[in-house]
Amino acid sequence: MTEIKFVLNGENVTIDVDPTKRLLDVLREDFGLTGVKEGCGEGECGACSVLVDNEIVSSCLMPVGNAIGKDIVTIDGFSKTERYRVIHGAYEDEGAVQCGFCIPGMVIATESLLNKNPNPTEEEIRDALSGNLCRCTGYNMIVTAVLRAAERGRGLW
Amino acid sequence: MRTLYFKMSRRGIVLKEVSMNDISRPINKLDTYGKTSGSIEYIGDMKVEGALHARTLRSTMARARIREIRFPEIPDGYYIIDRNDVPGRNRVKIIFDDMPVFAEEEVRYIGEPILMVVGEDRGVIREIVEGIKVEYEPLVPEFDYVKSVVHYDYEKGNADEYFAGDKRIVNGEYRTGYQEHIYLEPQGIIGIFEDGKSTVIGSMQCPYYIKNAVVQAMGLEPDKVRIQQAATGGAFGGKEEFPSLIGCQVAVASMKTGRPVRLIYDRVEDIESTTKRHPSLIKFQAAIDGDNNISAMRVHVSLDSGAYIGLSGVVLQRAMIAASGVYTIDNLSVSGDVYETNTVPNGAFRGFGAPQMFFAIEMFINHIAKELGEDNLAFRKRHLARQGDATSTGGKFRDPIIMNEMIEKVMEISGYREKVMEYSKPGDFRGIGMSWFLHGCGFTGSGEQKHIKGVVRLQKNKDDTVTVLAANTEMGQGAFTTLRKIAAGILEIPVDRVIYNNPDTDLVPDSGPTVASRTIMVVGGLIARAALKLKEQWIDGKEILVEERYRQPDYVEWDDETLTGDAYPAYSWGVNVAEVEVDRATYEVTVKKLWGVYDVGKAIDERIIIGQIEGGLLQGVAYGTIEVMDAKDGKLRQRNVTDYIIPTACDSAPVESVIMDNPFPLGPYGAKGAGELPLVGGAPAVALAIENAIDRNVMKIPATPEYIMELLENDRD
Numbered sequence: 001m002t003e004i005k006f007v008l009n010g011e012n013v014t015i016d017v018d019p020t021k022r023l024l025d026v027l028r029e030d031f032g033l034t035g036v037k038e039g040c041g042e043g044e045c046g047a048c049s050v051l052v053d054n055e056i057v058s059s060c061l062m063p064v065g066n067a068i069g070k071d072i073v074t075i076d077g078f079s080k081t082e083r084y085r086v087i088h089g090a091y092e093d094e095g096a097v098q099c100g101f102c103i104p105g106m107v108i109a110t111e112s113l114l115n116k117n118p119n120p121t122e123e124e125i126r127d128a129l130s131g132n133l134c135r136c137t138g139y140n141m142i143v144t145a146v147l148r149a150a151e152r153g154r155g156l157w
Numbered sequence: 158m159r160t161l162y163f164k165m166s167r168r169g170i171v172l173k174e175v176s177m178n179d180i181s182r183p184i185n186k187l188d189t190y191g192k193t194s195g196s197i198e199y200i201g202d203m204k205v206e207g208a209l210h211a212r213t214l215r216s217t218m219a220r221a222r223i224r225e226i227r228f229p230e231i232p233d234g235y236y237i238i239d240r241n242d243v244p245g246r247n248r249v250k251i252i253f254d255d256m257p258v259f260a261e262e263e264v265r266y267i268g269e270p271i272l273m274v275v276g277e278d279r280g281v282i283r284e285i286v287e288g289i290k291v292e293y294e295p296l297v298p299e300f301d302y303v304k305s306v307v308h309y310d311y312e313k314g315n316a317d318e319y320f321a322g323d324k325r326i327v328n329g330e331y332r333t334g335y336q337e338h339i340y341l342e343p344q345g346i347i348g349i350f351e352d353g354k355s356t357v358i359g360s361m362q363c364p365y366y367i368k369n370a371v372v373q374a375m376g377l378e379p380d381k382v383r384i385q386q387a388a389t390g391g392a393f394g395g396k397e398e399f400p401s402l403i404g405c406q407v408a409v410a411s412m413k414t415g416r417p418v419r420l421i422y423d424r425v426e427d428i429e430s431t432t433k434r435h436p437s438l439i440k441f442q443a444a445i446d447g448d449n450n451i452s453a454m455r456v457h458v459s460l461d462s463g464a465y466i467g468l469s470g471v472v473l474q475r476a477m478i479a480a481s482g483v484y485t486i487d488n489l490s491v492s493g494d495v496y497e498t499n500t501v502p503n504g505a506f507r508g509f510g511a512p513q514m515f516f517a518i519e520m521f522i523n524h525i526a527k528e529l530g531e532d533n534l535a536f537r538k539r540h541l542a543r544q545g546d547a548t549s550t551g552g553k554f555r556d557p558i559i560m561n562e563m564i565e566k567v568m569e570i571s572g573y574r575e576k577v578m579e580y581s582k583p584g585d586f587r588g589i590g591m592s593w594f595l596h597g598c599g600f601t602g603s604g605e606q607k608h609i610k611g612v613v614r615l616q617k618n619k620d621d622t623v624t625v626l627a628a629n630t631e632m633g634q635g636a637f638t639t640l641r642k643i644a645a646g647i648l649e650i651p652v653d654r655v656i657y658n659n660p661d662t663d664l665v666p667d668s669g670p671t672v673a674s675r676t677i678m679v680v681g682g683l684i685a686r687a688a689l690k691l692k693e694q695w696i697d698g699k700e701i702l703v704e705e706r707y708r709q710p711d712y713v714e715w716d717d718e719t720l721t722g723d724a725y726p727a728y729s730w731g732v733n734v735a736e737v738e739v740d741r742a743t744y745e746v747t748v749k750k751l752w753g754v755y756d757v758g759k760a761i762d763e764r765i766i767i768g769q770i771e772g773g774l775l776q777g778v779a780y781g782t783i784e785v786m787d788a789k790d791g792k793l794r795q796r797n798v799t800d801y802i803i804p805t806a807c808d809s810a811p812v813e814s815v816i817m818d819n820p821f822p823l824g825p826y827g828a829k830g831a832g833e834l835p836l837v838g839g840a841p842a843v844a845l846a847i848e849n850a851i852d853r854n855v856m857k858i859p860a861t862p863e864y865i866m867e868l869l870e871n872d873r874d
Contacts, residue, residue: 028202032204034195034198034201034202035194035195035196036195037195037199037201037341037342037390038201038343038423039341039342039343039424039798040424040797040798040799041423041424041425041797042424042797042798042799044797044798044799045341045424045798047341074195075194075195076194076195076196079193079194079195079196084193084194087193088189088190088193088194091189091193092185092186092189092190092193093185095183095185095186095764095765095767095768097186097189097192097193098391098633098634098635098768098772099192099340099341099342099389099390099391099392099632099633100188100189100191100192100193100197100388100390100633101199101340101341101342101390101391102341103192103193103195104192104193104194104195107193125806126806126807126809127806127807129805129806130805130806130807131805132806133339133341133798133803133805134341134806135338135339135340135341135391135393135772135776135803136341136391136633136768136772137768137771137772138771138772138773138774138775138776138804138809138812139771139775139804139805139806139809140771140809140811140812141767141768141771142806143806
């Protein structure tokens, strides 16, 4: 067990935990942040995406020991922001959400993209979302939703 | 007839010609916030006081007798759950009850559940599972189409007569591979046993299927079993019958331990041990008459059921009934067998046997035209079914068929005619292909009437809200929104005055499973009728309960023995065009664009239908191209999404779709089924496009680069 400190959704947190435990499990089990989903456990599907110092990371691949001193944002925290409201509205209006299991990860991937590139092309969006699998939608409505979010959220990113 | 056009553009979906009060006009889905914010609870997210974890010990042998199981020391608070703990019958109730809840003397596939280890700590559970040694006596496994366990056949006209003599005969043999669902949320379920009552909560399509299964396995009275659906992260058929198995397992485990038991699969376990689309081998013979028309066809379908039959017989029926595709063939002789093999059991998957057959028949009809030197479009059109024609099983296409209009429309928007000419030039590796397909809506034959007997209730509350009481589940397809829309539309109340909760079998009647493209047409139809009844009785501020039961349309006549008559009360229709480019060096296929024109009667919400179209079409296209799964000596070679590839955002092509209005008189607002149809046309369209690109006949899917190379190289010799 090791004492690990990091910033989680804007708050300083400390936890005594096995540093090899997956960040995903720490978030879900120790902090009850179940918006972060496990879809494959091997970093392929993106359902467990979180932001670590503003970079998108698959939390199933990251040992919590690597989180020391980092700033971590999950969907549970991000959903309190204005940027989320814009992304949510665009996803809703475009019908981009079906079963929803991939969606928290998609929203995080959308934030990560727009943070770096507030005015992305369709190709850049597809590329940015290509680490997040969705089995329901065929992606086009999600891509359109990201374009719409970028349009509506001008100035936010 | 009014047509709705949709085009994907930077601005999103552009809708035309939809009036404000048209039911098809899209509304925002009613469950989106919980999903984008991550606050909705899937089964793995639920906090259940005192819940234990479970992990399954699985067979490592394709077929063997279990000689002995040796256990490590089991710490206090940890439990082994096996067949001896099943208080009722150790069989999972799924149409054909051959699958045990936990294996008995013999294991029949790699991954078969033998027992479960249950306890507090997942690490300790894993150690115990790894410490258990199973001693097997190997038996000879079967992996080929050898052991038939279900056989059906049916006849239309007299095919044999037309094969006699020196008629021109064309043969074709087609193969299709596995398809794995990859619902993003793996299987998960929780069992709770309290005061003699078993409650099972989980990710599922069919609460009452699980209820019936748990009643049988637990030996409990029906009122002592309660099933609740949790938010379900995708299903596609994969959560139709499979959750009945794990529902029984956690029910047994929670009774034995006296604690709630949670079983959540990881992806590797999910791929290894859950049902998939049946691989198939489909053989055709067509007798050609003097006018170059098909006078008769013989068809045989082989399906690989894996180790247990389950619902494979019903999948076989749907495949067989689709044997003549969208074409009218007067003389048909169709047979099929389900073969048991020592591989993971196969089961329901969106399309349910039809995707295999539509791939095969669409290729075959084109291959016949090619062999006869006929223009394939003219040849197909001559055989296209018309209103009033006899169906494959000798029923009748009663409703208007608008395929000619749909075909024209898809060719116009895709530029099919010009492109097919251009891409057919030698050395051009671009290709375009067009598939025509239909999907029978609802259960096959008399299934609705005899087995399902769906019931829905509408509960009008004191505050004048209305609760829909039905067992159908939201799994991403939009049922929460569309079913509420139907009730609200007829009652002429705002949609937010209609309540639809996740089904709980203690609270809702059995309106049947959420399968077979039946939810809108059949259950939505019952809701519409109940709403009409409620509207007549409506008194503000008063509680009122109305009920509707399924009644088979009077015209439907079906014979279960001979598989003849009206196999379905209605059919949805579709046309797809796919455009591809095959890489000259690597033979990789890039899908450039997809088009679809669909007749689903009436769209209850056209954006939801577009969502079904785009998602289903991509699943169908991927089934035909990149989704490769195979087994060697009974072991699947793909173990995660790293090696079983599904499309990413970069692999999905733009889709242009048109939804036609062709209302079905008995559907709510004229709606027919729409959930499965979009998948059915994907594989044949893309396979025909590849065929056009490489100028070789494609005889199997997935059409991988290796297979394309084989086709091109073999021909060179």
